[in-house]
Amino acid sequence: MKKQTKSDKSKILENMKKTTKYMKGLKKYLILYVFIAILEGVVGVIYPIISAKVILNITDKIINQLILTSLVVLSLDVFQSFLTLLKNISYRKIYQSTTANLQTEMFKETLKLEISEIDKQSSGLFIDRLNKDSQDISSMFMELSYWLTKIMSNIGVLIAIFILNKYLFLYALFTSIFIFLISKRRVNKESNFRRGIRKLNEDKTGLVSESIRGIRDIKVLNANDNLTNQTVKKIREVMKEEMKLYFTNSSYNAAETVAKSITEFLFIMLGIILYNKGSLTIPSFIIAYHYQPRIRNLLVGLSYLMDYLKQFEISSDRIYEIIDSDKFKKEQFGTKEVKKLDGYIEFKNVSFGYENDKKIIDNMNFKVNPNEKVAFVGKSGAGKSTLFSLIAKLYPVDKGNILLDGININDLTCSSLRDNISIITQSPYIFNFTIKENLLIAKADASMKEIREACKLACIDEYIMSLPKKYDTLIGENGVILSGGQKQRLAIARALLMKTEIILFDEATSALDNETQKDISKAIENLKGDYTILIVAHRLSTVIDCDKIFVVDNGKIIDVGTHDELIKKSELYKKLYEGELI
Template sequence: MIKAQKKEKGIARRLFRFLTPQWKVILLATIVSAVASGLEASIPVVVGMVIDILGGKENIMTEILNHLGFREMPSSAVNILPIYILTLIAIVGLLSYTRTYLLSMVGEKTVVVIRERLFRRLIRLSLSYHNRIKKGDFISRVLSDVSTVQDTANSLKDIIHSAVMVIVILIVMFSRYWFLTILTIVTFPILVSIINRLSERMRTAGRNLQVKLGEIGAYLSEILSGIRIVKSFTRETYEDSRFKKINISTFRARMKTVKVEALLRPLMELCSGLGMVLVFWFGCRSVMSGDMTTGMLMEFIGLVMLMYQPIRSLGRVNTMLQRTIAASERIFEVIDEPEEIIEPEIPERLGKIKGRVEFRNVSFAYDNGRKVLHNINIEIEPYESVALVGPSGAGKSTLVNLIPRFYDVSDGSVLVDGIDVRNVSLNELRRQIGIVPQEMILYGMTVKENILYGRLNATMDEVIESAKAANAHEFIMKMPQQYDTQIGEGGVLLSGGERQRLSIARAILSNPCILILDEATSSLDVESEALIKEALSRLIKNRTTFIIAHRLSTVVNVDRIVVMDKGRIVDIGTHNSLLRKGGLYARLCKAQLIS
């Protein structure tokens, strides 16, 4: 319990630090709120005085009215009361607008900063981390968890106003009727105890709910990504049942939070009612004994009722705060995730590289401890084209992923131009490496913007030249807005060959010294493959090139072929020399009818 409370306070302090840059705005809004609360608190006081004047008793209000020239009592007091109240309502309304605008701006700015901080962290975490966490869970943290924080941030205006209102009214009550005020707040410790007990339950229930919402996000992301498979196997009904289970589980998690929220309100009302009963009983006896006037009692009851509303509001906000702490815990889990690919403190200058790559005694294992590369030793000369071939799971993609430091070696080292890649700035290293992946990853932007992703400061002429070199210019010019045509999410409006040619154009524009082609011609028709082969032949010229291929016909003309099996290099040579050896490569060629 104590440990959980310390953790909660730690998270709350971190959230508060996001507010500190805007402390001047918060201070101004607090002052505005205090003035508005003071004006609101004066209404019951004035009403109580008018009631006493109606009863024939004089008070400070009669003195003020007489001083102002109003002699006829109580009619003057009755006539002025509505004017006074309406004027106060107008002033308080203006102050309320100012407070709401200022604190809403603070809340929204805070959420923007948190969301940007979370996204910045997400895209900088290693591939290893991204492989462990479901994409839908990422989306849930950026949207659902941040949205929960946003709800509380938007309630900042209510939190500050309610807190200031309670303080101001208590000051007024203590200054006028201290004993009755003590009777009013005698139930506060009970109320605080109830809120503390329910807070722990709400925080646990809130975290479970956020996890369940993350599971729904992960499920939807997975299903929508593979919707063709769902339809091809007619698994709509099956997926209905899967979603129903997750949805019901989320509903149950939500109802646990509702149960706590529903329990809080009647308990708060009970405590408030107890305080009100004590005040009313003692106040009536004081009026009967002559210690108080009827107006004084009505004034005090008005102040109590005015105070209980913000107290109830603070109670509701507390349940929201518990959900926010649970959501913030998930957000900070990502922000606090330790770096796996660590930048060197004093990076070595790489400069414009020639493209010599060496794997020296390289071994690698993923997080689960499964070793996928074993003592790899090979040197690739500048401008050399090297094909990595072998059965699925041989470690080909893993090996090339070590060059741009998507992962770090477990043992040994990877050197570029004789410098260990771990001693070089990631930006400087990756800027000189181009990748054309098998997945043909494009973004829901225009054709031009997708090509410019390779080099953001390139000119339009350079974009067009890159597209021409990739055999993409011709089909682009036939599109409705040519280079300004939107291609849909993931390039869905393009064919597979067109998407791949845009990927190649992007790589050409980046002008890399080292090029990695990961199954760049797989799953294409004959015509598209021919166009892409022609584009690739231009792309690999004067570049150190790594080609991963299962279709061996695409690599027969490379400088060297590296044959891998079970994480080891089992052979190296040219196409003809490897055929003559009659090893694994020759068997793979025979299986694909390649001579």
């Protein structure tokens, strides 16, 4: 087991400090929680003394005193129950609120990650950390507070038992240290298992999530057995490690229980010896007997404290890696606010590759004027679609500059950039919401009139109105009830609702039938002159009437012109045209 270094300890303290930020507005509950823990400690000190008096009153047959002390014991029991109720309410309030705040922050920060970071990771990594680790941070933080307070309140018990009898005190102290060492060893072993289990759970969650999303392809490919075997393997890996953890925990619990029983028996024997020697009275022994577990709990509490610190360290590291560390790259934007762009686009010596050694875009230069309709054509893999990802800054360029209205996109704020750009992709993601809710993602305050106008332009309003629930129809995960063409038309309507100055069509009409294709082409034509429109397409109808057509090959623009000009001067364009690949 790796020992904690000073930097590890300072990191835990730093993470604790970060966690308190997510407990704002909960100060009164935290104070109440700590205060109750202290009160419980005080009651725990008083209770044995009153219990000893009850026993004395029974042996001395002092009925009045017996009734009185019994009532005090009853009152303490009721008071203890009331304290437990208040403590549990405070705990739940702090736990739920802190967890919700952490989950909200993590979700927001996950959305700020660069697309390249999301591409590299399993979805299980984010899902598991959002759900499990946020809960663990909250509960561990509360447990740390509880046990720290408990340990402090038990210091009074140490003093009390020392005053009663120093021999019993020394015995209780040394035996408790022995049990503490057993507990500490258990904590170290369990910590290793927990860290491994977290990683395995991430992988399992990711695989299950991917399988559910791709269930149609799994069925078509008849890959049920293959995916089932992979999933079962992950589940069994988790189960195997959890069984190891359970066995370790159970073994050490059994060892601690046996050790406690032996030490308790020997404590009673020591008490009898001291009583026979006249060094101890029965009331003092009764009080000391009740206090003895408190000393043990004081030291065992320290091992629990270390256990919770380890668990807190694991969960907080995983959460804060996403929220505020450099491990995952986040999108960087500028500070320049621009409410509305004119739509001028310029690439200056832009190069980009998804991998460092392979350029997808190679020293590219071009200009698009406001309200122009231009197209990018070329063979598959030439880098056409990547251009749109770069314009929207989904990926940062490796070299060169992209300018919008003469402003470097790196200088613009996120909203200034993306509120002015709409991208309609060939595989749009449709959320498991109603049709209306999917459209409102683009513009939260859109009226029903605006929604229907956008859908009419996208040639999907008629279909929606034919559904029993119309715009309130739930369309399932990734728009399962819609055809490929309907998904694209809904995505077009979503983009039109944004009313951005720049609209990028990334083969957005590729899955549409010929009739719908004509309608969409007409809709795009209606936008011409009011928006800057860039199109990546294979179909002639979306290219032939463009103001400019850029021919892309191996990440470079090799020709530019109108359709008629390119047919005459560009061999690649003519080849694509003749091969019906445009």
